[in-house]
Amino acid sequence: MNDKPANNRAGWKQDPAGVRKNILAVAMAEFAANGLSGARIDEIAAKTSTSKRMIYYYFGDKEGLYGQVLEEAYRQVRTGEQELELDHLPPVEALKLLAEFTFEHHSRNPDFIRIVMIENIHDGAYLEQSELIRLLNAGAIQKLEAICRRGRDAGLFRDDVAPLELHWHISALSFFNVSNRATFSRIFGNALFSPEGQRTLKEHLVEMVVGLALKPDRRSRR
Amino acid sequence: MNDKPANNRAGWKQDPAGVRKNILAVAMAEFAANGLSGARIDEIAAKTSTSKRMIYYYFGDKEGLYGQVLEEAYRQVRTGEQELELDHLPPVEALKLLAEFTFEHHSRNPDFIRIVMIENIHDGAYLEQSELIRLLNAGAIQKLEAICRRGRDAGLFRDDVAPLELHWHISALSFFNVSNRATFSRIFGNALFSPEGQRTLKEHLVEMVVGLALKPDRRSRR
DNA sequence: CTTACTTTGTACCAATCGGTTAATTTGGTC
DNA sequence: GACCAAATTAACCGATTGGTACAAAGTAAG
Numbered sequence: 343m344n345d346k347p348a349n350n351r352a353g354w355k356q357d358p359a360g361v362r363k364n365i366l367a368v369a370m371a372e373f374a375a376n377g378l379s380g381a382r383i384d385e386i387a388a389k390t391s392t393s394k395r396m397i398y399y400y401f402g403d404k405e406g407l408y409g410q411v412l413e414e415a416y417r418q419v420r421t422g423e424q425e426l427e428l429d430h431l432p433p434v435e436a437l438k439l440l441a442e443f444t445f446e447h448h449s450r451n452p453d454f455i456r457i458v459m460i461e462n463i464h465d466g467a468y469l470e471q472s473e474l475i476r477l478l479n480a481g482a483i484q485k486l487e488a489i490c491r492r493g494r495d496a497g498l499f500r501d502d503v504a505p506l507e508l509h510w511h512i513s514a515l516s517f518f519n520v521s522n523r524a525t526f527s528r529i530f531g532n533a534l535f536s537p538e539g540q541r542t543l544k545e546h547l548v549e550m551v552v553g554l555a556l557k558p559d560r561r562s563r564r
Numbered sequence: 565m566n567d568k569p570a571n572n573r574a575g576w577k578q579d580p581a582g583v584r585k586n587i588l589a590v591a592m593a594e595f596a597a598n599g600l601s602g603a604r605i606d607e608i609a610a611k612t613s614t615s616k617r618m619i620y621y622y623f624g625d626k627e628g629l630y631g632q633v634l635e636e637a638y639r640q641v642r643t644g645e646q647e648l649e650l651d652h653l654p655p656v657e658a659l660k661l662l663a664e665f666t667f668e669h670h671s672r673n674p675d676f677i678r679i680v681m682i683e684n685i686h687d688g689a690y691l692e693q694s695e696l697i698r699l700l701n702a703g704a705i706q707k708l709e710a711i712c713r714r715g716r717d718a719g720l721f722r723d724d725v726a727p728l729e730l731h732w733h734i735s736a737l738s739f740f741n742v743s744n745r746a747t748f749s750r751i752f753g754n755a756l757f758s759p760e761g762q763r764t765l766k767e768h769l770v771e772m773v774v775g776l777a778l779k780p781d782r783r784s785r786r
Numbered sequence: 787c788t789t790a791c792t793t794t795g796t797a798c799c800a801a802t803c804g805g806t807t808a809a810t811t812t813g814g815t816c
Numbered sequence: 817g818a819c820c821a822a823a824t825t826a827a828c829c830g831a832t833t834g835g836t837a838c839a840a841a842g843t844a845a846g
Contacts, residue, residue, distance in 0.1 A: 356791080356792055356793075356842080356843050357792090358793095361793085377600075377602065377685055378599075378602070379598070379599060379601045380599070380600070380602075382833075383833075384833070392793080392794085393794065393795075394834095395793085395795080395796095396792090396793070398835070398836085399792080399793085403835075404834065404835090456685065458744070458747055459681055459684065459685060459743070460685065461746070462745070462747050463598075463599055463602075463678065463681060463685075464746075465746045466747045466750040469746075469750050469751070470750055475751070476751055479751040480751075483752070506756065507756070507768065509752075510748070510756060510765065511768065511772070513748075514736055514739075514740035515733065515736050515737070515740075517736075517744065518735070518736035518739055518740050521681070521684055521743070522684055522735070522736075522739065524683070524684045524687045524688035525683055525684050525688045526732070527688075528688040528692055528698075529702075530701070530705070530731075534732060542729065543729070546729065546776060550733070550772035550773075550775065550776055551772075553772065553776075554768055554771060554772055554775075579823090580822080580823070583823085583824090604802090604804090605804060605805085606802090606804085614824080614825095615824070615825060616804095616805090617806090617824070618823080618825090620805065621822095621823075621824080625804075626804065787846100788845100789844100789845090789846090790843105790844090790845090790846105791842105791843080791844080791845100792842080792843070793840100793841085793842075793843090794840085794841080794842095795838105795839095795840095796837100796839095797836100798836080798837075798838100799834105799835085800833105800834100800835095801833090801834090801835105802831105802833080802834095803830105803831090803832080803833095804829105804830100804832095805828105805829085805830095806827105806828080806830100807826105807827090807828075807829095808825105808826100809824105809825085809827105810823100810824080812821105812823070813820105813822085814819105814821095814822100815818105815819085815820090815821105816817105816818095816819085
């Protein structure tokens with residue numbers, strides 16, 4: 343008798359880490375697709391294997407969730423980068439490979455690019471609050487510093503070559519290639535996004551960056 | 565007697581064009597600052613010298629307003645570009661000047677950049693609907709085509725130099741310089757955004773793009 | 787066994803927000 | 817100066833949406 347409130351919720355395991363991870367993954371896709379204000383908590387909840395209540399249980403509120411998504415996005419991408427091993431290559435080859443890798447890596451992670459775009463729309467306000475992200479990125483430039491040092495020591499690179507500036511140019515060309523694809527292709531067509539087009543752009547990136555780093559008298563051959 | 569509903573709204577002139585323009589200007593700033601879903605119609609209305617009802621009167625709905633803002637943004641920027649006169653310059657100088665101009669022009673129009681970022685978040689769905697924008701942009705590349713033709717004819721530029729690719733690289737470096745300023749500076753500091761930093765980046769842009777266009781044997785001198 | 791932590795489910799709420807209704811004024815026209 | 821379409825105002829509305837309340841029960845660990 344005594345109508346015990348529906349106990350049709352039987353047999354489930356606790357898995358806090360899994361639930362968190364699941365929510366984060368869904369939320370990242372949603373935020374990437376619709377922006378911070380465009381994403382809907384109910385929609386995120388629906389695509390989750392858990393409920394809306396759990397989102398608030400683990401992340402507090404929408405902004406808290408977004409902040410965690412932002413950190414997770416940087417973490418994934420930066421750790422992916424660290425797999426690249428360059429120390430055994432001569433400086434020019436290392437720089438080449440780093441540029442190519444960055445270009446392809448960004449191309450492979452469009453959701454990360456979109457999250458960064460969204461964060462820039464918000465003036466980096468949430469990124470500001472994350473110590474982790476600053477650390478991750480500070481590490482991201484060390485590879486370039488090593489390459490530049492070796493290149494200068496070998497007399498190949500210009501004395502005033504600056505790792506941060508090289509990073510800027512590589513990032514710009516690799517980032518833009520993903521971030522502005524929609525508007526660019528709608529206006530000028532898809533030619534640059536075909537496999538050949540992408541190969542050409544990547545070659546140009548390498549050519550420009552290496553050309554910028556090398557001393558003028560070392561550039562002749564190519 | 566007869567309580568005529570408050571006529572405390574006396575003395576106003578009709579000015580359709582002015583009202584439209586005023587709404588567009590305010591809306592552009594709001595959309596640029598907050599995105600399509602982030603912008604609030606009430607907020608836009610409040611900052612206008614007219615009322616919310618007028619927004620719907622002239623633009624139908626929020627998306628209609630956004631679409632018009634998008635067109636207006638492109639119109640302003642592209643017409644600003646057309647003032648640049650390059651035909652009297654030798655090809656290398658013309659290319660240099662075009663690159664520098666683009667860099668500075670984008671830097672001067674951050675709201676345009678932000679609108680384009682937002683449009684890319686929406687996969688260019690609204691841009692797709694605007695014939696005007698496609699026309700405006702098609703024209704934007706003609707300058708580069710002329711430069712490339714002259715450069716090739718003079719035997720200075722590589723035979724396979726492609727105007728669209730040059731435009732891509734110039735756009736990428738100029739666009740990224742504005743679009744990703746927030747996240748980049750929060751992570752790596754402000755050095756690149758000081759006057760000297762910006763001058764350096766601009767010089768690099770010119771150097772890289774000109775270097776890419778020139779035949780290898782014409783590059784030596786710099 | 788006890789106790790704190792997780793998970794589920796449902797119903798609900800207050801505020802926000804895009805959009806509308808309806809009345810009123812302006813300004814040109816016949 | 818009567819008339820009418822275009823322009824403008826203020827009040828209003830219904831749905832969406834971020835976030836909660838409440839109640840209960842399963843899990844894991846000491």
